[in-house]
Amino acid sequence: MKxxxxxxxxxxxxxxxxxxxxxxxxxxxxxxxxxxxxxxxxMGLAENxxxxxxxESWLANNPEPAGFMRDGQSIFRELAxxxxxxxxxxxxxxxxxxxxxxxxxxxxxxxxxxVLTAGATSANETLMFCLAEPGEAFLLPTPYYPGFxxxxxxxxxxxxxxxxxxxxxxxxxxxxxxxxxxxxxxxxNLRVKGVLVTNPSNPLGTTLTRPELNLLLTFITSKNIHLIxxxxxxxxxxxxxxxxxxxxxxxxxxxxxxxxxxxxxxYSLSKDLGLPGFRVGAIYSNDDVVVAAATKMSSFGLVSSQxxxxxxxxxxxxxxxxxxxxxxxKRLKKRQEMLISGxxxxxxxxxxxxxxxxxxxxxxxxxxxxxxxxxxxxxxxxVYQVGLNISPGSSCHxxxxxxxxxxxxxxxxxxxxxxxxRIKTFVQTTNNNHSQRIHPSVKKSxxxxxxxxxxxxxxxGREPDER
Amino acid sequence: MAIEIExxxxxxxxxxxxxxxxxxxxxFAGWKAYDENPYEEFxxxxxxxxMGLAENxxxxxxxxxxxxxxxxxxxxxxxxSGFRENAxxxxxxxxxxxxxxxxxxxxxxxxGRAKFNPDRVVITAGATAANELLTFILAxxGDALLVPTPYYPGFxxxxxxxxxxxxxxxxxxxxxxxxxxxxxxxxxxxxAESMNIKVRGVLITNPSNPLGVTIHRSxxxHILDFVxxKNIHLVxxxxxxxxxxxxxEFTSVAEILQWRxxxxxxxxxxxYSLSKDLGLPGFRVGTIYSYNxxxxxxARRMSSFTLISSQTQQLLGLMLSDEKFTGNYITKNRDRLxxxxxxxxxxxxxxxxxxxxxxxxxxxxxxxxxxxxxxxxxxxxxxxxxxLHRVKLNISPGSSCHxxxxxxxxxxxxxxxxxxxxxxLKRIQIFMEERKIKSD
Numbered sequence: 001m002k003x004x005x006x007x008x009x010x011x012x013x014x015x016x017x018x019x020x021x022x023x024x025x026x027x028x029x030x031x032x033x034x035x036x037x038x039x040x041x042x043m044g045l046a047e048n049x050x051x052x053x054x055x056e057s058w059l060a061n062n063p064e065p066a067g068f069m070r071d072g073q074s075i076f077r078e079l080a081x082x083x084x085x086x087x088x089x090x091x092x093x094x095x096x097x098x099x100x101x102x103x104x105x106x107x108x109x110x111x112x113x114x115v116l117t118a119g120a121t122s123a124n125e126t127l128m129f130c131l132a133e134p135g136e137a138f139l140l141p142t143p144y145y146p147g148f149x150x151x152x153x154x155x156x157x158x159x160x161x162x163x164x165x166x167x168x169x170x171x172x173x174x175x176x177x178x179x180x181x182x183x184x185x186x187x188x189n190l191r192v193k194g195v196l197v198t199n200p201s202n203p204l205g206t207t208l209t210r211p212e213l214n215l216l217l218t219f220i221t222s223k224n225i226h227l228i229x230x231x232x233x234x235x236x237x238x239x240x241x242x243x244x245x246x247x248x249x250x251x252x253x254x255x256x257x258x259x260x261x262x263x264x265x266x267y268s269l270s271k272d273l274g275l276p277g278f279r280v281g282a283i284y285s286n287d288d289v290v291v292a293a294a295t296k297m298s299s300f301g302l303v304s305s306q307x308x309x310x311x312x313x314x315x316x317x318x319x320x321x322x323x324x325x326x327x328x329x330k331r332l333k334k335r336q337e338m339l340i341s342g343x344x345x346x347x348x349x350x351x352x353x354x355x356x357x358x359x360x361x362x363x364x365x366x367x368x369x370x371x372x373x374x375x376x377x378x379x380x381x382x383v384y385q386v387g388l389n390i391s392p393g394s395s396c397h398x399x400x401x402x403x404x405x406x407x408x409x410x411x412x413x414x415x416x417x418x419x420x421x422r423i424k425t426f427v428q429t430t431n432n433n434h435s436q437r438i439h440p441s442v443k444k445s446x447x448x449x450x451x452x453x454x455x456x457x458x459x460x461g462r463e464p465d466e467r
Numbered sequence: 468m469a470i471e472i473e474x475x476x477x478x479x480x481x482x483x484x485x486x487x488x489x490x491x492x493x494x495f496a497g498w499k500a501y502d503e504n505p506y507e508e509f510x511x512x513x514x515x516x517x518m519g520l521a522e523n524x525x526x527x528x529x530x531x532x533x534x535x536x537x538x539x540x541x542x543x544x545x546x547x548s549g550f551r552e553n554a555x556x557x558x559x560x561x562x563x564x565x566x567x568x569x570x571x572x573x574x575x576x577x578x579g580r581a582k583f584n585p586d587r588v589v590i591t592a593g594a595t596a597a598n599e600l601l602t603f604i605l606a607x608x609g610d611a612l613l614v615p616t617p618y619y620p621g622f623x624x625x626x627x628x629x630x631x632x633x634x635x636x637x638x639x640x641x642x643x644x645x646x647x648x649x650x651x652x653x654x655x656x657x658x659a660e661s662m663n664i665k666v667r668g669v670l671i672t673n674p675s676n677p678l679g680v681t682i683h684r685s686x687x688x689h690i691l692d693f694v695x696x697k698n699i700h701l702v703x704x705x706x707x708x709x710x711x712x713x714x715x716e717f718t719s720v721a722e723i724l725q726w727r728x729x730x731x732x733x734x735x736x737x738x739y740s741l742s743k744d745l746g747l748p749g750f751r752v753g754t755i756y757s758y759n760x761x762x763x764x765x766a767r768r769m770s771s772f773t774l775i776s777s778q779t780q781q782l783l784g785l786m787l788s789d790e791k792f793t794g795n796y797i798t799k800n801r802d803r804l805x806x807x808x809x810x811x812x813x814x815x816x817x818x819x820x821x822x823x824x825x826x827x828x829x830x831x832x833x834x835x836x837x838x839x840x841x842x843x844x845x846x847x848x849x850x851x852x853x854x855l856h857r858v859k860l861n862i863s864p865g866s867s868c869h870x871x872x873x874x875x876x877x878x879x880x881x882x883x884x885x886x887x888x889x890x891x892l893k894r895i896q897i898f899m900e901e902r903k904i905k906s907d
Contacts, residue, residue, distance in 0.1 A: 003667075003700065003734065008604040008765045052551045059542075059550060066542040068534065076534060077527050082749040083593075083742075118592050118751075119557075122772045129629055130483040134608075155603055155629075155769070193478065226478060262478060276557040277777030279592070293483040296490065297629070300596045304776035305749030 007155055022379075022389040031387070031415065041419045044389045046202060046357045047410035048236070048274040050331040054324050055273070058314060065313035068306070075309075082305040085298050087116040091308040094315035095282060099267060101321055102235045107247040113284055115294040116308070118301035120232050120268035120281040121151050124196075126297045127264055127283060128156040130290050131226050137161045137190040138228075139181045141173050143360075143396035143403070145202045152196070161185040161192070164399045167362075170351060171204055173197070173212050178219050194226030194262075195219065200233040200243065203396050203405035204360045205336075205353030207237055213249040217263075221255065226262045232281075235272030235325060237355040238333035261287040269311065271357065272328070278307045332357070332409060335416065339408045342420030346427040357409040361390075364402030366430065375401040386426045388419055482629055489623040497851075497861040506859070508886065516891045519861040521676060521829045522882035523710065523746040525803040529796050530745065533786055541782050556777040559770050561590035565784035569754055572787045573739060575797060576709045581721035583756060589766040590780070592751040594706050594740035596773040598625045598670075601736055601755060604765050605700045606632045606667035612702070613637050613655045613669045615647045617832075617868035617875070619676045626670070635659045635666070638871050641834070644823060645678055647671070647686050652693050668700030668734075669693070674707040674717065677868050677877035678832045679808075679825030681711055684718040691723060695731045703737050709744030709797060711827040712805035724758065732758035741783065743829060744800070750779045804829070804881060807888065811880040814892030818899040829881040833862075836874025838902070847873040858898045860891055 022044050031039035059066060068076040082088065089111070096109035117123040132138065134157025140148060141163040152158055163181040165171040178195070185192045195216060199208040208216075220227045229246040237243040246263055265284040270276035280303055283294050315321055339359055340350055351360040367374040372394050379392040382404075393403035408416060489495075497519050506514035534541055543549035556562065563585070570583035591597040606612060608631030614622060615637040626634055637655040639645040652669070659666045669690060673682045682690075694701045703720040711717040724732045737756040742748035752775055757763050787793055811831055812822055823832040839846040844866045851864040854876075865875035880888055 003605070003698070004761060004765070005604055005607045005610075005667075007607075008761070047555060049551070049555070052554070055554070056550055063542065067538050074531060074534075076531055077524075080527070080530070080747045080749050081522060081524070083751075118773050118776075119771075125772055130480055131478065133480050150768075150771070155772075224478070270557075275554045277554050279557075279774050279776050287479075289479060289483065293479070293488075296488045296624075299593075299624070300599050300629075301592050301773040302751050304592075304751050304779040306782065307776040307778050310778065 010154075022383050022391070025383050026389045031418075033412075033414065037418075038387065040383065040387045040389050041415060041422075042389050042410065043407045043419060044391045044405070045410045046271065046405075046407050047276065048271055048328070048332075048357050049410050050274075050335065051324065051328045052274060054320075054327060055275075055314075058317070058320050062313065062317070065310045068309070079305045079309050083302065085295055085302060087114075087303070088305060088308040088312055090316065091303075091312035092116065094312045095267075097318075098315045098321055099234075099284075101318075102272070102325060103243065103245045103248065107245055107251060109247075109284060113286060113291055115283040115285075115291060115298055116303045117281040117283060117294075117298050118279040118303060119270065119276075120230065120266050121147065122279075122298075122301040123266045123268070123281040123283045124148070124151045124228075124230065125154075125156060126294050126301075127228055127266065127290075128152050128158045129297060130293050131228075131264075132156065132158045132193040134158065135190070136193045137185045138193060139163050139178070139185070139195045141165050141171075141177075141197060141201075143171070143203055143393055143398035145198060146391075146395050146397075148196075158193075159185075159188075159190055161188075161190065162397055162399075163195070166400055167351075167403075170206070171201075171360075172209065173215065175215055175219070178215070182223065192223065192225055194228060196228040196230065198230040198233070199246070200231075200237060200355035202233060202356060203358060203391065203393075204351055205356035205358055206351065206360075207241060207243050207355050209241070210244055210249065213244060213246055214253070216246075217249065217253065217255060217259065220262060221259050226264065228264050228266060230266040232266065232268040232271050233356050234267070235328065236332055236357060238329040238336065239354045241354060243355070257286075261285075261290075264290065273324075275311075278311070279303060280307065280311060335408045335413075338413070338416060339406065339420070342417075343406075343423065346420075346424045348423070348427065351403075358405050358407040361404045361406050362402065363404055364400075366427070367402050370401060372401045378402075379404070382426070386422050388422060485628070487624060487628040489620060489628075492620060492867050497855055497863070500855055501861045504859075506887065506890075508884075512890075513859065515855070515859045515861055516887060516894075517861050517882065518879045518891060519863045519877075520882045521743065521877075521879050522748065523743055523800075523804070523829055524882050524884075525746075525807060526796065526800045527746060529792075529799060530747075530786075533789075533792055537785065540785055543781065553777050553781050557774065559590075559767050559774060561588070561775065562777065562780045562784055564788060565775075565780040566590070568784045568787035569739070570756075571790070572793055573708075573756070575790070575793055576744070577717070577719050577722060578714055581719055581725050583721070587756055587758070587763055589755040589757070589763060589770055590775045591753040591755060591770050592773040592775055593742065593748070593753040594704065594738050595621065595625050595753070596751075596770075597738045597740070597753040597755045598622070598702070598704065599628075599630065600766055600769050600773065601702055601738065601762075602626045602630045602632050603769065604762055605702070605736075606630065607665075608632065609664065610667045611635045611659045611664045613652070613659070613666060615639050615645075615651075615671060615675075617645070617677055617865055617870035619672060620863075620867045620869075622670075632667075633659075633664055635662075635664065636869055636871075637669075640872050641823075641875075644680070645675075645832075646683060647690065649689055649693070652690065656697065666697065666699055668702060670702040670704065672704040672707075673719070674705075674711055674827035676707060676828060677830060677863065677865075678823060679828035679830050680823065680832075681717045681827050684723070687718060687720055687723055691720065691731075691735075694734055698734075700734045700736065703735070705737055706740040706743050707828050708739070709800065710804055710829060712801055712808060713826065714798075714801065716826050721756075729758065734759065736762060745796075747783075750783070751775060752779060752783060807880045807885070810885070810888060811878070811892070814889075815895065818892070818896040819903070820895065820899065823875075830877050830879040833876045833878050834874060835876055836872075839874050842873050844873050850874075851876070854898075858894050860894060 092111040
């Protein structure tokens, strides 16, 4: 029966991309130190597993919240009944304080302007529903998180138009790139409603510079459009330059209220706290109408009151949050350095980064040709031969082939070590092979069949909602 | 049904400024009056008693006992990596053992008369999300779902707001206790056709909110035949299935499908939630159960926007896997709701007020039409206003549920203590006596 909606039948959920192929392979034979030491190591999952011990020890010392208790009394009933879409006041207060703390207390947030949602996935989609009509567009700098294709476009009917960024200037956003994207949307008869940036960037792992942030504000002011700043990695900035939030720049500049009202922030506890399962996201907006509409829409994705209460208690503990934020950053820095130096010794460089749970790795020199087919070829080798599931830049809509996102915070140090060894071995082998001659026609046909195979397969199955 | 919109503020979508969220209706206005002056047994004995909230507060003690006895497991248990694994788990399939527990709980509620496959359970943050999600999947903007009146006011938002789908009412009235008739179904379908609107499905709530009755088996069979004939979908919102006062009076569409060997089942989808039966609306636990593989796959992907907190899945997975606990809970909960209902209708009868004979739910469908000056919506709202401000009871006027007959009101009985219910009934009795004296 042809009985489903166009949305159900279309492909904008993005799950047929080759991005998910790596997942499938990993699921078939996942690396395990003891049981499967030759398995595939998952390096495509932007999870933060470095600081659980801090959370666990807080829980052990503060058993009441998880048990629905407050000062020796059970508040189970109260929490079970609490479904107010304005959210638990104690939780919103704790969230805005936490967000402020992450920004070095240089900006403060009003809990009344915060809307809770079931994850940033929900927050981003909700903002699209609030700010754009079906058929309108949002500009996004490339490379960007693959999930945006689904989150921003699928049910909303909004179109993403890329702002092309290149390695020529470390993938920073330029005025001409912004202008070009805007014109490109106009040519396609798409009305641009705003720009969405991720700061710190996924997949780059870099924070936006002040000039870039000012450029963005100037741009949205002149075009009279919105700016969404997805700051879900803001707590993962581990080295300089410090994180500069869009709110800080707004505050320091002399932009009108009107512009303030068109800047919206998305936050989540999935990355900074490593709690993706708990589905805690938020929208912060200075525009009352957006806050009101988003609040009502959050009915479709509220945060469990059980979880709100637990995290309200945790984040209200300022001794804990202070220690957590700094310790977490230290550990991320150490891991990143380990990956970078390991890659370096294999002759592989990365984009200089100061944040995130991943590195943006430059493997252009390992491509057989400067093409996305080549990138796919290399990627398949890395998944199947080297046994590492990393994310190809093409899945992030990068305009330059040869870049890969490699995660470093979702595994143990030992496992990262092994991954690095495997890369070193692979590079050495590749170098040795290149020094031998292979008949050109054999090489070409091999490449063709691999590519065909990759694009024919589509992945349907277990697929976590990762970022 | 027209969706009213203002001119969009510069830069915002039409959806953002439209009134389709429905929150300007009296249904929500009563809430405000309650919030401003809430009844409290000692603190504010003349305050407004909330009878417009379909919550189940009669069985918390059983849940609290369970928690007390299983506090360690509920907090991630003895396993060292328990917290970590749970906190990382964001797979949109949901925890396997949680789905299994939900499927088995749904089976228990139906007395084992229908089986549920855990692999067809899709998790969502509440039934609110489940209903919207299904609408996105089954219909395109501009299409329609047929919904019997009176219906839950929230559907106006849940089914229409962001989806752009219309609701075309299947009119039901008191002449046959508001049951859906073949004529009413056909008339609704034709009405959509005449407006050039494509009907994609029928959405029923069984047991019904606001009627508080289960749908007759024969009616269900007819509806199933109807959707098959028209080649459209059937969504059965069964969130009150565990609140049927007698175990044998509820027939789920799942039972009929099973009995028919699952013929034509791929058009049927069931919505469930723990908000009513377990009294846990804050935890946001909803599910879609679909017999259609493509719907299951698509719904799973869409559920990314509305997953259940893994912390909550963990706790409730444990609780609902305990069949001794659930068996006992279901039975006791039913008994307590029935007792409340009986108390309610006998109190109302003593006051000379009639209700629809109900057998389920957390509310009564009460007939106050004798109080209306004229059989109009305005008169009904005048009576509602009187009851809110004079008698100080917040009850829900039938017009907010799109009832085509004025004078009916939904009155909840399970969201307060027994004592408070007695106070409310007393107020109604006094009010009715005073009216009788006046008119004599």
